[in-house]
Amino acid sequence: MKRSTYGWLALALLALVGPLITDNSFIRDMWVLVAMWGAVATAWNLIGGYAGGLSLGHAAFFGIGAYTSSLLYTTFHISPWLGALAGGVLAMLSALVIGLITIRLRGPFFALATLAFAAILGIAATNLRWLTHGSEGMTIPFAPSMNNAIFASKLDYYYIALALLMVFIATTWWIARSRFGYYLVALRENEDAAQALGIDGLRVKLTATLLSAFMTALVGSFYAQYRLFFDPSIFATSLSVQIALFPIIGGLGTVWGPLIGAAILVPLTAELRSTLGSSVAGIDTFVYGTVLILGILFVPNGLVSVLRPLFVRRPRPADQNVQAGT
Amino acid sequence: MTLALFAQLLVAGVLLGGVYALISIGLTLIFGVMRVVNFAHGELLMLGMYLSYYLVTAVHMNPYLALVVVAPALYLFGLLVEVTIIRSTIGRSDVVQVFATVGLSIVLQAGALMAFSANVVGINVPITNALVQLGPLSMGVPQLLAFAAAMLVASGLFVFLRSTDIGRAIRATAQDRSAAALMGINVAGIYRLTFGLGSAMTGLAGALLMPIYSVSPTVGEQFVLIAFVVVVLGGLGSVTGALVGGLLIGIVETFSGFVIDPQWKQAVYFLIFLGVLVFRPAGLFGARGSEELSTS
Numbered sequence: 001m002k003r004s005t006y007g008w009l010a011l012a013l014l015a016l017v018g019p020l021i022t023d024n025s026f027i028r029d030m031w032v033l034v035a036m037w038g039a040v041a042t043a044w045n046l047i048g049g050y051a052g053g054l055s056l057g058h059a060a061f062f063g064i065g066a067y068t069s070s071l072l073y074t075t076f077h078i079s080p081w082l083g084a085l086a087g088g089v090l091a092m093l094s095a096l097v098i099g100l101i102t103i104r105l106r107g108p109f110f111a112l113a114t115l116a117f118a119a120i121l122g123i124a125a126t127n128l129r130w131l132t133h134g135s136e137g138m139t140i141p142f143a144p145s146m147n148n149a150i151f152a153s154k155l156d157y158y159y160i161a162l163a164l165l166m167v168f169i170a171t172t173w174w175i176a177r178s179r180f181g182y183y184l185v186a187l188r189e190n191e192d193a194a195q196a197l198g199i200d201g202l203r204v205k206l207t208a209t210l211l212s213a214f215m216t217a218l219v220g221s222f223y224a225q226y227r228l229f230f231d232p233s234i235f236a237t238s239l240s241v242q243i244a245l246f247p248i249i250g251g252l253g254t255v256w257g258p259l260i261g262a263a264i265l266v267p268l269t270a271e272l273r274s275t276l277g278s279s280v281a282g283i284d285t286f287v288y289g290t291v292l293i294l295g296i297l298f299v300p301n302g303l304v305s306v307l308r309p310l311f312v313r314r315p316r317p318a319d320q321n322v323q324a325g326t
Numbered sequence: 327m328t329l330a331l332f333a334q335l336l337v338a339g340v341l342l343g344g345v346y347a348l349i350s351i352g353l354t355l356i357f358g359v360m361r362v363v364n365f366a367h368g369e370l371l372m373l374g375m376y377l378s379y380y381l382v383t384a385v386h387m388n389p390y391l392a393l394v395v396v397a398p399a400l401y402l403f404g405l406l407v408e409v410t411i412i413r414s415t416i417g418r419s420d421v422v423q424v425f426a427t428v429g430l431s432i433v434l435q436a437g438a439l440m441a442f443s444a445n446v447v448g449i450n451v452p453i454t455n456a457l458v459q460l461g462p463l464s465m466g467v468p469q470l471l472a473f474a475a476a477m478l479v480a481s482g483l484f485v486f487l488r489s490t491d492i493g494r495a496i497r498a499t500a501q502d503r504s505a506a507a508l509m510g511i512n513v514a515g516i517y518r519l520t521f522g523l524g525s526a527m528t529g530l531a532g533a534l535l536m537p538i539y540s541v542s543p544t545v546g547e548q549f550v551l552i553a554f555v556v557v558v559l560g561g562l563g564s565v566t567g568a569l570v571g572g573l574l575i576g577i578v579e580t581f582s583g584f585v586i587d588p589q590w591k592q593a594v595y596f597l598i599f600l601g602v603l604v605f606r607p608a609g610l611f612g613a614r615g616s617e618e619l620s621t622s
Contacts (some may be wrong), residue, residue, distance in 0.1 A: 289432030
């Protein structure tokens with residue numbers, strides 16, 4: 001067996017049995033949250049990392065997922081498993097509308113437009129009281145069962161989140177090696193040149209946005225089922241920023257970057273919040289912000305770019321000399 | 327709707343629009359010259375408000391006298407931010423440009439939370455509630471002063487950019503950075519000055535808002551979205567556009583708050599925002615194509 005195969009086996013083993021090591025509730029919560037945020041971050045990475053569409057409105061899709069499955073469940077007793085799919089479809093529809101009007105905007109303007117979109121949904125969720133209970137928020141009664149997608153043990157949630165994460169990472173891995181993935185990167189690097197070569201920019205980017213929205217909404221439904229409570233702040237800009245932060249720190253446009261970002265930042269800030277949060281409110285977000293600034297300025301390609309040389313064998317100096325000499 | 331009511335709403339809208347123009351001018355100046363969309367703009371405003379708040383409550387300064395302290399203080403803070411963060415983002419990818427200032431906004435907001443707590447505080451001196459009655463119309467004195475300041479700042483900036491040597495150097499840098507550098511203009515110095523000026527104007531706006539609004543660490547979030555709507559509507563980079571955009575949004579907000587429901591008024595101008603981005607992304611007064619300028 002190759003050496004890297006052992007590495008993958010160890011990683012798989014860690015993911016599967018890691019949470020069994022301790023039944024400490026705080027630590028198990030960390031495992032669930034890392035898998036969950038890793039999954040959302042992976043979804044964001046499709047549009048933000050590969051296609052270069054810097055969305056600051058992914059909280060919109062997350063919130064649509066949470067509200068759709070929860071409303072279907074609490075009013076019509078439709079199983080959240082189906083509700084999550086409905087939320088995903090609804091998020092895709094909204095992504096289609098918002099994508100059609102914003103996708104040609106570049107960089108900061110796309111970020112602003114997506115930010116405004118999530119803000120509108122936040123206002124709607126606050127004011128459509130008959131539907132969303134307004135700022136009181138949505139409470140899902142605790143009735144554990146497979147059909148209700150509510151579980152007494154955090155472990156059950158963890159394996160669901162892990163399954164989502166793995167499917168998303170596999171999807172990204174597959175896309176990154178497909179013709180579609182190369183189209184996305186080409187559009188990110190030089191949209192005009194890519195279009196001139198015959199890539200249908202609108203269609204390709206829209207497809208990535210729809211897929212990303214669908215995935216994000218699924219995790220939104222998961223979040224609702226896990227926390228059993230949320231309010232219109234689920235559409236907040238800070239959530240959208242947080243979603244984007246993990247891939248940026250981990251490595252934009254890489255398969256594993258978003259998960260690495262989440263695996264480092266989620267426990268770090270949770271630890272800060274629990275140890276210092278009570279005495280110094282805001283310290284955890286302060287750290288988030290500082291990490292973001294330092295990361296973006298000094299390690300713009302993410303931690304993956306720092307870690308990769310440790311795992312991938314570099315070509316021997318002799319090989320480089322041959323290249324340099326020709 | 328009676329004529330008197332219409333006139334009252336219009337006046338209220340115009341005054342509110344003046345406030346909105348005031349908070350947007352710094353943002354549009356910085357974008358116009360440096361092509362930096364400053365996502366931490368609202369936090370600069372928040373800092374100006376807090377500084378003014380403490381000058382009024384702790385030092386018992388007149389809120390309008392506090393301006394002469396707040397504006398220079400924010401100018402210096404702007405220089406600091408430019409040198410430590412903004413400078414290293416110039417000419418880099420979109421993701422660096424967007425998320426460096428997003429990060430700054432998070433840091434400043436969390437810093438304010440640690441320093442000032444989450445409490446919403448305001449100042450209460452006689453002038454905050456003073457009214458001027460003009461026939462059937464009533465106007466708040468702080469609103470009138472903020473409106474007047476917006477006009478002064480906008481026209482002052484206009485004259486400064488038109489007819490001083492430094493102003494011309496700033497406009498030259500905005501038009502073509504490399505050509506300006508070849509003409510012997512110190513581009514890095516112009517950037518520093520511009521960011522400082524933009525911050526000072528935003529601090530000034532914060533101090534002028536303090537008699538009207540309360541301040542909390544998250545106050546920037548409410549205003550920054552309005553400022554973005556205003557400058558995108560007016561045309562990012564255009565000072566005149568910020569003025570006209572501010573007035574338009576102020577009037578739209580007042581009337582939609584009255585006709586529809588105050589709670590939906592924000593949604594109305596976000597819809598306008600999306601509409602502008604779709605149909606005329608350059609804004610009313612902006613140069614076409616600026617929204618599609620990538621980093622260069």
